[in-house]
Amino acid sequence: MKLSKQASPSDSSHTQTATIPQPDQHSALLLVDLQNDFFPGGALAVPGADILIPLINAYIKHFSRHGWTILATRDWHPANHSSFTEQQGHWPIHGVQGSRGAQFHSDLVLPPGMMVISKGTDPKKDSRSGFDGTSLADRLEDLNIHTLYVLGLSTEHFVKHTVLDGCQRGLHVVLLTDATKGDNHQKEDSPNALQEMTDAGASLANIGDVGIPASSQ
Numbered sequence: 001m002k003l004s005k006q007a008s009p010s011d012s013s014h015t016q017t018a019t020i021p022q023p024d025q026h027s028a029l030l031l032v033d034l035q036n037d038f039f040p041g042g043a044l045a046v047p048g049a050d051i052l053i054p055l056i057n058a059y060i061k062h063f064s065r066h067g068w069t070i071l072a073t074r075d076w077h078p079a080n081h082s083s084f085t086e087q088q089g090h091w092p093i094h095g096v097q098g099s100r101g102a103q104f105h106s107d108l109v110l111p112p113g114m115m116v117i118s119k120g121t122d123p124k125k126d127s128r129s130g131f132d133g134t135s136l137a138d139r140l141e142d143l144n145i146h147t148l149y150v151l152g153l154s155t156e157h158f159v160k161h162t163v164l165d166g167c168q169r170g171l172h173v174v175l176l177t178d179a180t181k182g183d184n185h186q187k188e189d190s191p192n193a194l195q196e197m198t199d200a201g202a203s204l205a206n207i208g209d210v211g212i213p214a215s216s217q
Contacts (some may be wrong), residue, residue, distance in 0.1 A: 030149065033152055052151075088124075117130055154181065
């Protein structure tokens, strides 16, 4: 299925609904980089990302209520990380270990004991995917996870690379588009990223497609 050039990163293709699996004990919800530095006011802010928080909390609540796995990735860089402009990299300082910018947004209702996957911890290596240089794949295998529901920031960077890696590892990856947002520095960035993910085998869904009742939203 080809996405329209006018597709929004917050739109799901309802023609896919019939093929979208419903979450169960072999499913996990992955929260991608919901850190202060990627919300308005942060070093790499995604414009308008804070409007996603109520929906994100609804997804978390639904998975928590059923006892299904929830994990979160985070950038967790040393202060001298090679990706920073001060080290001749391409990004402003962000996601520094122990900093306020690296903390999860305070309005998120995160479950106690949630598994956190730290990436980008090697000062000489950038990691855009939650699978890159982390224990994420091993944890999902240990938990017998077959379907990975992904949301977070940002569509064309960390989310895209995580989704592509998940598909490559044989997971059925469902991108929750209404709780995912991109930088969209170029107007086609997010639609192109969505197309790349669906071409790799990911499904696109929104909160109504995965059986979350309106009363939870």
